[in-house]
Amino acid sequence: MDGKEFSPIREPEVSEWQDSADLVIVGFGIAGASTALGGCESGASVLVLEKGSGINGTTTIAAGHFYLGGGTRPQLANDIEDSIEDMFNYLMANTPDPDVEKIRLYCEQSVDHFTWLEKQGVPFNDGFYQQKHVEQPTDECLIWSGNEKAWPVSEKARPAPRGHKVAIEGSGGGNLAMKKLLETAEKSGVRFQYNAAVKQLVINLSGRVVGVHYSQFGQSYFVRANKAVILAAGGFTMSSEMLREHCPRLAEEGVMKQGNPNDDGTGIQLGVSVGGVTAHMDGALITSPFYPPESLIKGILVNKHGNRFINEDCYHSRTTDACLKQAEGKAWLICDNAIFGRPLFGMQELVDAWETVEEMEQDLKLPRGELQKTLTSYNDFAKQGEDPEFHKHSDWLQPIVEPPFAAIQCSFNQSIYVGFTLGGLKVSIDGQVLDENSQPVPGLYAAGACASNIAQDGAGYSSGTCLGEASFFGRRAGKHGAALSEKNKQEKHKKVAIKTAAEV
Template sequence: MKKIVKLMLSVMMIASMAACSSAPKNDQGGEGKFKAGTYTGTAQGNNGDVTVEVTLSADKIEKVEVTEHKESAGISDAAIADIPASIVESQSLNVDTVSGATHTSDAILDAVKAALTEAGADVEALMSGEGAAKTTVTLEDKTYDVVVLGAGGAGLSAAIEAQAAGANVVVIEKMPYVGGNTILSYAELACPNNWLQEEQGIEDSPELMAKEMWEGGGKVAKKEMVDIVANNATAAAEWLRDEIGVKYQDYLVWEGGHSVARAVEPIDLGPGMINPLKEYAEGHGVEIMLNTKAEELIQDETGKVVGVKVSQGDQTATISANRSVVLATGGFGANVEMREHYNTRWETLDESVKTTNSPAIVGDGIVMAEKIGANLINMEHIQLYPFNNPITGVFYGIEAPSWSGEGLIYVNKDGKRFVNEVAMRDVRAEGILAQGGLVYAIYNQEVADRLNLEEKFADEYARCLEDGVFFKADTLEEVAEHYGINAENLVETMDKYNEGIENNTDEFGRTTSMVTMKEGPWFILEGVVSVHHTMGGVEINENAEVLDTEGSVMPGLFAAGEVTGSVHGNNRVGTCAIADITVFGRIAGRNAAAAE
């Protein structure tokens, strides 16, 4: 059965798969299945065109190579390597797509089809041919000091710290690539008194960050855990920068819920954090097992967690841990049944509500831990990201003014504002849902230019324009007409917004991102809410030890990241997740290595 699991890839996503091809180079002529030569084909990927070269002899596909692409590093690597190899091996287009990279896989296949069509090949016959035989790698029982489940930001941080403490470490990852949700994120990390704040003279403190996390989460998180994140976030960011090699932008990100700009952002966003973590981990002796699913936690006769049962296809094995196991498997945002079961706040979180998450984020670590007695807390608290592409469910890069400290307003079909656009995410989500679920974001050329959006997100603008979820025009009346918005009200709304900014009396209480927008051209986006983060999970203490339903430590079991439920309360403040996963990932790794 073909793997057709769909991934909500990265921050700038998904378009139709139109393909084109070019004439062959070095045509050799002759008779056979193909017109010999090298052919080029192109198809739309996630972040732009994917171009392949296909080299043919008269009777054989000799070589397939992806020569150009803009796919997300890390996520796309397996597809770019495996799909061409499988085509050549099987002499067929009937090959499996790569789980978690379906759209990249499809783009490669469509580009190859275009090239083969130019070569006069019978593409339909190649599609129905026998696929490549699967390479079988024997899965064996093994033993390590520390076993980490999940290769996202939390898991890789834990693995690196455990290895640095002298442990022999393996990371188990069910997907064909590392990264989890972290690689799909912007990887912005809130950290008080950071190097950019110091350069810009911004006053901040761990106490202020902790206060805003605590209050933003409804004061239902474990306060001591919030304090640990705030007190260690800057050290975590400096560790990523100085030890791991993550390169950061020279500007700060200012998300809703923060009273000051305090988040740093990797130059290459999520991949810019994950890829250095992976390289560092493997370079220092951490083993990473991909395509390997954790099935069940194993306890000894005393109740200590001593390993995990894993599977690869129809093979199973036991991976034993001499010291401990670290859970870093993420939340359950991509599990519709699970989020519907726990949801008590939103009208529905069924399949009609898309998610920004990786398809891997289905709560399997939470389920495994609960089966052996772990306590679950805050499971009912599920965060919606307020404004996302209606087609993909993924947040826009081109909606950057909402979190950059620049201007942007949301309006409904009537052309009226309805919420503070830089309020907490849950407040904005509630406001959008109250308008019927589909709303519009508007900003002008001046804002786009200050953020260099048209250069940075050129491909996303082009795809979104083609898909009909973005439009640009010289006047507000034109953008209103395009989407059937009340134009008179929209002009009045923008005038009122600008007046409020100038008088510091915004009607919705906006006190940050106080930027006027008076001249066109105007940019407008359609947006809907999507499930973004699940605040609930296993309960941990300040040592990242998992607690059971009696409040006692479960020996041999640690956890970090979105699989835990102790840090964010009922609402996660933006840019605090990366702080959390890095801080507690490091704590979990160090303590897991020290466990008896």
């Protein structure tokens, strides 16, 4: 990541500004939308430059879960007892390198944030989908979307469902949220340029970011940011070069990359080009959910030694992370006739079914007797509703005794693993891009998948954290940027294409 092609342009090299706004926002996904709306409500003029020909960032393919709690309306409507402290303890326990201040604020203002999202037009209802699922088929809002009820986190924070799904049946929640946010942004006076790919930042002589250079249909334009530029251009899932350098696990061929083509790391590169530093770039959500059907959670995951390695009732990216850590990435889900069902998402295949565990053990080439031993011990305890080794919740404990016995292939490279990046620019609690001394790069903010805030890895991830933090910290970035004094003199502009400094 040397980022040479992103080298900033110095202000004196800009012969003419074609446009200006208080806040210039790069990209319009959930982060761009929230920064734009945050800026508008603080009285700033906002211009969004979006590389796509419409709104089609990764948010539009998201399930539409937002991780919020501490007593939101849907939680209260369903008599769910949750508190800021429980949510805080939960997120702290699930995050490898937690930013205490950010997590605290996110939890304290979570109820307000839910209300704000609704006010911006994102629809939520008070329904509660109680089963464990990945993309809930109904439009019910409240969902279990993390490790709340799973050990060891269940001992650190009182479990509560905190996933808030946009009111839509099945998938498409992210897309619906974006449609609504676009409508609100347009009504609020946000201006848009589509097919506008931001290529470089413009800095003044003191190093402050004062604008951007973008290209549209082969022509170059310069836009002045009177107050700030906000990077909201998504992650780097689609940059094989950046993945190889920073996130090798996700770079592997065995992981299907999820995102939009513009998740090429440009936002991060732009930030780095003016002194910003990155954080948690090796973090990725890599997953391969074996449930639904949720009956499969009553199965056991075993490795090539025939041993269990995790409580199977964890959130799917946590069990996937554990599978990846096994020798040769080998793992199978073992179940019996009573709990068997084909994994709904078709990401794992049934290896086979056998009348005895001994035959299964032989065919899977597991060490003789090991799987039988594992199952005998598991079943003995399951009968008593206990799992002393991995503490799977008693709801999911049922002896695996009814033939035929089945093995579902969960190994890396033999089942479908999907993933996207979680790391990005290091930012302050107000979204300011930080340099190597943790000082703000003047005039520059970042939010969403190109920034690093709460989500850091797949083992601790809860569905809804990305949309939650992108909208929460995005809105803060917009408001903070809008509150800056006008550093850059506004100029009259006309929209004409001119040559960039590099082209002259």
